[in-house]
Amino acid sequence: MESPLSPYSHCILFTSNAFARTLSKISEPFFAELGLTTTQAFLLMSIVREPGISAGKLSEELILEPSTITRALDKMELKRLIYREYSGASTIVFAGPEGTKLEKDAAAAWGKIRLYYEGRFSKEITDRWASDLDFGTASLRNDLKP
Amino acid sequence: MESPLSPYSHCILFTSNAFARTLSKISEPFFAELGLTTTQAFLLMSIVREPGISAGKLSEELILEPSTITRALDKMELKRLIYREYSGASTIVFAGPEGTKLEKDAAAAWGKIRLYYEGRFSKEITDRWASDLDFGTASLRNDLKP
DNA sequence: TCAAGTCATTTGCTTGTACAAGCAAATGAT
DNA sequence: ATCATTTGCTTGTACAAGCAAATGACTTGA
Numbered sequence: 001m002e003s004p005l006s007p008y009s010h011c012i013l014f015t016s017n018a019f020a021r022t023l024s025k026i027s028e029p030f031f032a033e034l035g036l037t038t039t040q041a042f043l044l045m046s047i048v049r050e051p052g053i054s055a056g057k058l059s060e061e062l063i064l065e066p067s068t069i070t071r072a073l074d075k076m077e078l079k080r081l082i083y084r085e086y087s088g089a090s091t092i093v094f095a096g097p098e099g100t101k102l103e104k105d106a107a108a109a110w111g112k113i114r115l116y117y118e119g120r121f122s123k124e125i126t127d128r129w130a131s132d133l134d135f136g137t138a139s140l141r142n143d144l145k146p
Numbered sequence: 147m148e149s150p151l152s153p154y155s156h157c158i159l160f161t162s163n164a165f166a167r168t169l170s171k172i173s174e175p176f177f178a179e180l181g182l183t184t185t186q187a188f189l190l191m192s193i194v195r196e197p198g199i200s201a202g203k204l205s206e207e208l209i210l211e212p213s214t215i216t217r218a219l220d221k222m223e224l225k226r227l228i229y230r231e232y233s234g235a236s237t238i239v240f241a242g243p244e245g246t247k248l249e250k251d252a253a254a255a256w257g258k259i260r261l262y263y264e265g266r267f268s269k270e271i272t273d274r275w276a277s278d279l280d281f282g283t284a285s286l287r288n289d290l291k292p
Numbered sequence: 293t294c295a296a297g298t299c300a301t302t303t304g305c306t307t308g309t310a311c312a313a314g315c316a317a318a319t320g321a322t
Numbered sequence: 323a324t325c326a327t328t329t330g331c332t333t334g335t336a337c338a339a340g341c342a343a344a345t346g347a348c349t350t351g352a
Contacts, residue, residue, distance in 0.1 A: 006206075006207045006208070006209065007191075007192070007195065007207065008188060008207075008208075009276065009277075009280040010273065010276045010277070010280075011256070011260060011276060012169065012263060012272050012275050012276045012279065013169055013170065013173050013184070013259055013260075013263075014188065015275075015276045015279035015280045015283065016162060016165050016166040016169055016275075016279055017166045017170060018208075018209040018279070018280075018283045019162050019166070019279040019280075019282050019283045019286075020162040020163045020165070020166040020167075021166075021209065021210075021309085022209070022283050022286045022287060022290070023158065023159055023162055023282075023286055024159065024163060025290065025310090026286060026289065026290065027159050037337085037338075038159070039338075039339090042154060042160065045153075046153070049153065054300085054301095055300075055301065055302095056299095056300060056301080060152075061152045061153065061154075062152070062154075062164075063152065063164040063167065063168070064338095064339075064340095065339070065340055065341080066300075066301065066302080067301085067302070067303080067339080067340070067341080067342095068338075068339050068340070069301090070301065070302055070303085071302095071303095071337095071338080071339085072338085074302095086301095086346095086347090088300090088347065088348060089298090089299060089300050089301080089346075089347050089348055090299095090300060090301085090347095091300075091301060091302090110157070113159055114157060114159075117158060117159075120285060120286070120289070121282065121285070126158050127156065129158050129161075129162075129278060129279075129282070130155065130156045130157060130158045130161045131155075131156070132275060132278075133158065133161035133162055133164070133165040133275075134155040134156075134161045134164075134165075136165050136169075136267065136275070137161065137164045137165045137168050139266060139267070140165075140168045140169055140172060140263075140266070141168055143172065143266070144168070144171065144172065167339085167340095171340090183307080183308075185308075185309095200330085200331095201330075201331060201332095202329090202330060202331080205330095205331095210308095210309075210310095211309070211310055211311080212330075212331060212332085213309080213310070213311080213312095213331085213332070213333080214308075214309055214310070215331090216331065216332055216333085217308080217309085217332090217333095218308090220332090232317095232331095234317060234318070234330095235316070235317040235318055235329065235330050235331080236317090236329095236330065236331085237330080237331060237332090
């Protein structure tokens, strides 16, 4: 019989935060090597996947507040990874040449991270966790919507 | 066939962070009503459960860096919820009368949060998620240890 | 045509978390 | 007994993320 990691180990509020913090701490160095934060890496991948994507759509896709997207794009623009254009009320975003190049490294780093945790837990298990967490997030977001 | 929430929905780095952020956003108001952050609420519960617990043990129990514990305890001490004593190299922490009283409310708020998400997802499912996330965290922390 | 409304984005401010460096007590080896 | 190392906590600094308010740009109605 294992003693629990903590008195809160049966609470998903606690365990999901602890898990996210811990996995993030392991993953960050993979992107930091490229001079990117994790959020910036995901942004870069989204922008290369869909050139001209709007800030609002990036906010939805990454499930981050618009202001967080703005700040991250500010920093990426300063480093000439991306540039913004203003299309009516919307801001649309494109990767510059350096950004397009760096995105390949970001995607590779992301691949390494997935290999890492699939090696640690197996692909079947991590796929199920991802699916559960994705479903859980979508359900909770419905409660926040109206 | 559902379209995925995002292109990252099969990645547990992404989904665990998104889930933790979303559930935290829903939970925070329950504790904020008491003038507590989520971390402070868990700290208070730990301190009342084990009077004289050391800062280091709190750090392990909440899976947060020692410096994070220090700052949170600073704020709780300012509000006279807890007090610290210095026992050799260790700092040990006790709840004051107001802290002991407020802890009951914190525990009740925590109960409401659990009711909320168990109602949303069922107890069976949330228990399994918590157990998976707890196991995952423990495994990942082994990789960070040495 | 232009004033009000609406929507997307940005800005100002706050908070939580972390790393790195420092300090003080404890431990251990000679 | 003394000195070097380790352990535990705190402080300085940095940054991601969020909320709330402000801005800017289309749209609509008089």
